[in-house]
Structure formats: C-alpha cells, structure tokens
Amino acid sequence: MSPAKLTRVAFQGERGAFSEQAAVELLGEHITPVPRPTFEALFAAINDGAADLILAPIENALAGSVHRSYDLLLESNLTIVGEVVIPIVMNLIGALGAHFENVRSVESHPVALAQCERFFAKNPHIRRVVAEDTAGSVSNVVRAADPSRAAIAGLRAADVYGGELLREHLEDDRANFTRFLLLSPDAKIPRGANKLSLVMRLAHQPGSLQAALEPFAKRKINLLRIESRPIPGHPWEYRFYLDLAASTEDAKVKNALDELRKFGHEVRVLGCYVAAQTPGLESSK
Amino acid sequence: MSPAKLTRVAFQGERGAFSEQAAVELLGEHITPVPRPTFEALFAAINDGAADLILAPIENALAGSVHRSYDLLLESNLTIVGEVVIPIVMNLIGALGAHFENVRSVESHPVALAQCERFFAKNPHIRRVVAEDTAGSVSNVVRAADPSRAAIAGLRAADVYGGELLREHLEDDRANFTRFLLLSPDAKIPRGANKLSLVMRLAHQPGSLQAALEPFAKRKINLLRIESRPIPGHPWEYRFYLDLAASTEDAKVKNALDELRKFGHEVRVLGCYVAAQTPGLESSK
Numbered sequence: 001m002s003p004a005k006l007t008r009v010a011f012q013g014e015r016g017a018f019s020e021q022a023a024v025e026l027l028g029e030h031i032t033p034v035p036r037p038t039f040e041a042l043f044a045a046i047n048d049g050a051a052d053l054i055l056a057p058i059e060n061a062l063a064g065s066v067h068r069s070y071d072l073l074l075e076s077n078l079t080i081v082g083e084v085v086i087p088i089v090m091n092l093i094g095a096l097g098a099h100f101e102n103v104r105s106v107e108s109h110p111v112a113l114a115q116c117e118r119f120f121a122k123n124p125h126i127r128r129v130v131a132e133d134t135a136g137s138v139s140n141v142v143r144a145a146d147p148s149r150a151a152i153a154g155l156r157a158a159d160v161y162g163g164e165l166l167r168e169h170l171e172d173d174r175a176n177f178t179r180f181l182l183l184s185p186d187a188k189i190p191r192g193a194n195k196l197s198l199v200m201r202l203a204h205q206p207g208s209l210q211a212a213l214e215p216f217a218k219r220k221i222n223l224l225r226i227e228s229r230p231i232p233g234h235p236w237e238y239r240f241y242l243d244l245a246a247s248t249e250d251a252k253v254k255n256a257l258d259e260l261r262k263f264g265h266e267v268r269v270l271g272c273y274v275a276a277q278t279p280g281l282e283s284s285k
Numbered sequence: 286m287s288p289a290k291l292t293r294v295a296f297q298g299e300r301g302a303f304s305e306q307a308a309v310e311l312l313g314e315h316i317t318p319v320p321r322p323t324f325e326a327l328f329a330a331i332n333d334g335a336a337d338l339i340l341a342p343i344e345n346a347l348a349g350s351v352h353r354s355y356d357l358l359l360e361s362n363l364t365i366v367g368e369v370v371i372p373i374v375m376n377l378i379g380a381l382g383a384h385f386e387n388v389r390s391v392e393s394h395p396v397a398l399a400q401c402e403r404f405f406a407k408n409p410h411i412r413r414v415v416a417e418d419t420a421g422s423v424s425n426v427v428r429a430a431d432p433s434r435a436a437i438a439g440l441r442a443a444d445v446y447g448g449e450l451l452r453e454h455l456e457d458d459r460a461n462f463t464r465f466l467l468l469s470p471d472a473k474i475p476r477g478a479n480k481l482s483l484v485m486r487l488a489h490q491p492g493s494l495q496a497a498l499e500p501f502a503k504r505k506i507n508l509l510r511i512e513s514r515p516i517p518g519h520p521w522e523y524r525f526y527l528d529l530a531a532s533t534e535d536a537k538v539k540n541a542l543d544e545l546r547k548f549g550h551e552v553r554v555l556g557c558y559v560a561a562q563t564p565g566l567e568s569s570k
Contacts, residue, residue, distance in 0.1 A: 210495055
C-alpha cells in the first residue's frame, strides 16, 4: 500500500514550534509539517513547491511581527481559508529521564523567558539561558542528554524531539493567545464559513471610515475586529483591516461590498472562512 | 552651584536601549534615564518614586508586547502627554579600537538578529549569537574588549557604553519604526496639542462602532488610527482605541465627547498631546 499524500503545511519556526501545534490543532495529525526559518521563506513556500498551505501568525506578541504577515499576505495571491487560536502555554521540558530537582539551567527564546518571570523568581537556583527559539531549545537539550538542562517551549516540542515534560504552565499570564490564518492559493469558500476578512483603502478625510462602515451597519452585519495601518509612501492614506461576522455567499454581504465599491473605495476580500473559538477567553481575567 | 534636578524618565530595557534613544529624542539630553527590566516595573516606576515620567512603546514588533502597554495604561492613572516615533536603525558596534575586518561573532536580541538577515547572508564568516537584549550586548562586547566580537544595537548604546561604530543600517527594512507614548501623573494639556487618544467600550451590536464614530465624523474631526481589542471576560464586548486629529480644548471636540457619553458609551480620554512626525514615512517604500 503506498502512503497517502499528506497535505504539506508551512509555518514559521522550527519543528515543534507553537505554529506547528496550531497547524495540528486546525488540520489534525495527518499533515506534513514544513518548517520555514523566516516570514519571507514562509510566504514563498507554496511558490517554491514545498507546501500546499501556509499557516501564518496574525495576532500576538510572542509570534513576532504580525504586521509583516499582513504585508506579505497583501503582496501574495493567497486567500484566507481558515483560522485557529491557540493558548500559549509554556512548559518545562528536559531530556528523557530528567527530573525537575536536577535542573540548573533553562534555555529558550528571550520573549518566552520573559513570560515566565514568576517561575524564575521562585527558582533562583535556575539560570536563564537565551536561545534562538523555543522548540530548537528542546531539540538541543534532548540531544545533549544533560539532566541539568531544560528548555521552555510548547508541548508539541516535547513530542517531536522526545523530551520529558517536567512542569506545565510556567507562563505568568494564562490569557496569552496567538491567532493564525490558514492561507491557500485556492480561493474556495469552506462550508459553514461565517467570518469575512477584508482590507479597504480609504482617503484620509473626516468621516471616511464611518461612511465605509455604513453599508455593513445598515445591513446589521457585525464587526468583529478593526485595525488601521498607514500606507507607506502615502502619508494621509490608510488601510483598514476588517473582520466581519459574515459570508460572501450571503446576498446582503455581496450588496454591501458592491455599495462600497460603487462609492470608489478600494476593497479586497482576503478570505471567507469558519471562525475559530478563542479557548477560555470567556472565563479568563 | 548645585546641579539642577533633571526629569527622571523611566523606559523598558537596559541603558542605551532604543527606548532611551526615544526619550532623548523627545525630551533632549538633560534627563535622568531610569531603565526598567519589565513592562510591570516600568509602569510602577512613578508610584515607586523612581521616575517623574514614563516612556512606553505602543506600536511596533521590535518593542515586544504593545498590547501590554495599553493594558497597563488602562490600569493606571497616567495620562498621555506626548509621543515620539523613532526609526529602528541597527548598528554594528564593537569594543573601542575594533575593526570590521576582525569581527567573527555578532550578538544581539534574536528579533534584532532576524531583522538583519541580509547582513549575515553577505558575511557568512560571522557567527550569530543570541543575547538577552540589544544594548546589553554592546555593554558585554565593550567590557570584554575582544575585537572579534561585535553587537547589534541602536546608536545610543555605542554612546552610553563607549563602543566603536563599525557599520550603520544593518536592518533589512528601513521602514521600521517604534512609536512611544510619554505618560505623566499630571494631566496638563501641552501647548499646541493636536492629537487626542481615547478608548471607548462598545456593545457588540451591528453598527455600534459606526454610530460611535458619527459624533466625530459630522464635526469633521479626522481619525488617525483605530484598533479594536476584545475585553477578556466579556465575550461580545470590545474596546476601541482611537487617535483623532483634535484637541480637547476645542469646543467641537468637547461636544462630540458629550454626545458620545449621552448615548451611554463609556469613553475615557487617555491624553491630548502634540503629534509626532514619523520620520521618512512619506518617502519610504
């Protein structure tokens, strides 16, 4: 029996990174993970023939430059076909057979280390060691097989590299999430799509945003998120990124988009997809 | 002659960090820089009696969690009294007397290293070494007095630690800026204030944002920036952060705010201050 061809999903980071965890959460275990070192390499992965889909972080501190994701998405011909939100849970991971009592140094990306201040305050005998990334630190610790070393990373890294989970939830703030967008060269709208992302370019005049929101407001289409970004080289013009509770297959949404365009607004639909649940957002502080 | 008491300005990071550079850019050399290791320590600096003013990053990838700045600003009684935008220029800095030809390793924060991909591609004989932060790397390199080591940081770090500037503009993308807000316990509006920041809490109903923008739109008050953030624990409510080209001393702005409040919207003015110029934004790509 020949192996089934698995969907190849590119993400930014090492094998076992939070991004890989997000890909598995959204698409299941039966994917071929395609790690990419930079955002540029990530967005080139489909053109390079290395991947079928791209998963790009779009909202969060830990994931780094999210604006870069938006910029590269705009430059591409890709469409948003899905999204996933994962909690950023920091775990202490050692080599196989390691015990917490023997750990003397902990390595990770400095942003991850900084999100575990309380853990280091409570364990002053443990030295902090900065490293290039979270999952890569687990790889190094497991390979060294040194029981005095451990790494901070997502749970997926322990699975991928065969590390020992020593402590869970080292993060100071449990309400830390990263949102990822699934991007495809194929613009097919998934069944059950209920969220629409678009970008509008508006002249910098009083009331222009208010006017551009009206076609949605008067049709009772709910706005989920809005963000403005200045357009480099065009000092008084802005791009507005909107997420709406809507599907382009709904006639009133089509009418709203037509109306916007009739008024001369430049509108680009970035994708229509199934909205993700934000785990625990309702109950967290 | 007794020395004049200088204004103490707290910022997040080491002495010589980009934040210190921003403080000097905004307030001049005659300040006492108060470095703080974390955002929490930064926002506590005035209550602790260690600082008179706080300079907090509010927009950019490099500066880390900007959402954290907003959250801590909301929890505080501080008011925005100024802003400054600085370009993030990456410099190669060595120990005194160092030469570029002898450099074999370059250390810095991984985010800074990642923004200089082209430099490392062009100089494959130079090893990348991750470190806790940019300015601290310069301090280490200068103290070690090892001509084979250099660091990537802002120019200010070379001044503060007495390093040798070996190369300028290592960053891949020149259009990288960080915006900082100057925060004060004293809500006095500065002369010439032309920018207003506020936060509104809106119910998640279709058209609620559009309705909340109307008091500004109909008075021809220009919107400079907008960003929505979900309110943790209140699943369908959002905070909208707005920057407007306006002064609260202008009667029409007062009327717009009164009108908003009359409709039951929760509005908090975060500050009214002199807008910063974004250097080079007009001409950059």
